[in-house]
Amino acid sequence: MDRKKVSVFRREHFNAAHRLHNDEWDEATNFKVFGKCNNPNFHGHNYELIVKVTGEPDPKTGFVIDLKMLSDTIKEFVLEKFDHRNLNKDVPEFAALNPTVENISITIYDILRKKIDSNLDLQIRVYETPRNFAEYPAL
Amino acid sequence: MVYLTRIEHFNAAHKLYNPAWDKEKNEAVFGKCANENWHGHNYDLYVTVKGEPDPSTGFLCDVKILSRLIKNVIIEQIDHKNLNLDVPFMDGKMCSTENLAIGIWQQLEPHLPSGIALHCIKLYETPRIFVEYFGN
Numbered sequence: 001m002d003r004k005k006v007s008v009f010r011r012e013h014f015n016a017a018h019r020l021h022n023d024e025w026d027e028a029t030n031f032k033v034f035g036k037c038n039n040p041n042f043h044g045h046n047y048e049l050i051v052k053v054t055g056e057p058d059p060k061t062g063f064v065i066d067l068k069m070l071s072d073t074i075k076e077f078v079l080e081k082f083d084h085r086n087l088n089k090d091v092p093e094f095a096a097l098n099p100t101v102e103n104i105s106i107t108i109y110d111i112l113r114k115k116i117d118s119n120l121d122l123q124i125r126v127y128e129t130p131r132n133f134a135e136y137p138a139l
Numbered sequence: 140m141v142y143l144t145r146i147e148h149f150n151a152a153h154k155l156y157n158p159a160w161d162k163e164k165n166e167a168v169f170g171k172c173a174n175e176n177w178h179g180h181n182y183d184l185y186v187t188v189k190g191e192p193d194p195s196t197g198f199l200c201d202v203k204i205l206s207r208l209i210k211n212v213i214i215e216q217i218d219h220k221n222l223n224l225d226v227p228f229m230d231g232k233m234c235s236t237e238n239l240a241i242g243i244w245q246q247l248e249p250h251l252p253s254g255i256a257l258h259c260i261k262l263y264e265t266p267r268i269f270v271e272y273f274g275n
Contacts, residue, residue: 013265015178015179015180015265016178016179017152017176017177017178017179017221018179036218036219037219039219039220039221039225041152041220041221041224041225042152042177042179042221043150043151043152043179043218043219043220043221044150044151044152044153044177044178044179044180045150045179045180045181046180046181046265046266083171083178084171084172084174084178085174085176085178086152086174086176086177086178089176090174090176129148129150129181130181
């Protein structure tokens with residue numbers, strides 16, 4: 001039987017505060033590099049998360065992955081952790097990692113990769129604003 | 140009468156927390172929005188003004204001037220800020236979208252050029268939640 005790969009996507013969203021800061025730099029360097037994103041009292045975003053899963057549809061169900069299960073997994077392991085939080089202070093993964101949109105997408109990938117069948121490819125896209133977004137892994 | 144709208148956007152942190160209440164009551168009323176370490180949003184701000192177009196230009200007002208005004212008077216004060224801590228005009232107020240829209244109206248209105256009136260401040264906190272304030 002001809003097996004074809006298909007990508008399926010689940011879109012979720014979360015709201016969070018963050019700031020961009022490198023502890024090893026002084027205040028002036030931080031401000032120079034990160035600008036207003038360095039504001040000591042944080043700022044925030046409505047993040048949009050798109051989880052892309054690629055594989056061959058299961059002949060028995062026609063599914064690459066049960067999207068309800070994918071949605072539940074994202075909610076349990078990502079949104080519970082990120083939504084209405086301060087990424088720098090409330091999310092342990094960012095205790096020593098700058099919560100840029102790049103690092104957020106890598107972190108979400110690492111969380112979900114362990115939860116999704118290893119036969120399926122996974123790609124994460126995170127929108128920090130409608131105009132700024134990152135994708136990991138880069139293909 | 141013509142209505143003209145300029146859309147601007149800003150990003151900010153905030154929390155919903157009434158200092159007169161204990162933590163338990165704040166969490167009961169505001170849920171996860173009461174997170175003590177803040178959360179944040181991409182806000183979209185729609186400023187609508189009204190008036191008669193100038194016969195010599197066809198403009199109600201120069202949109203570039205309106206845009207600059209909103210940026211100077213509002214966006215500079217709130218973009219990439221913590222609404223509870225960094226914004227003087229929200230001092231002592233609950234940082235709800237409702238109160239922020241009213242605050243923006245009060246800041247902006249005195250600066251509008253003569254001949255145009257503020258009609259509406261529409262403020263989106265998320266793509267699915269927004270408020271409108273008409274000044275009364």
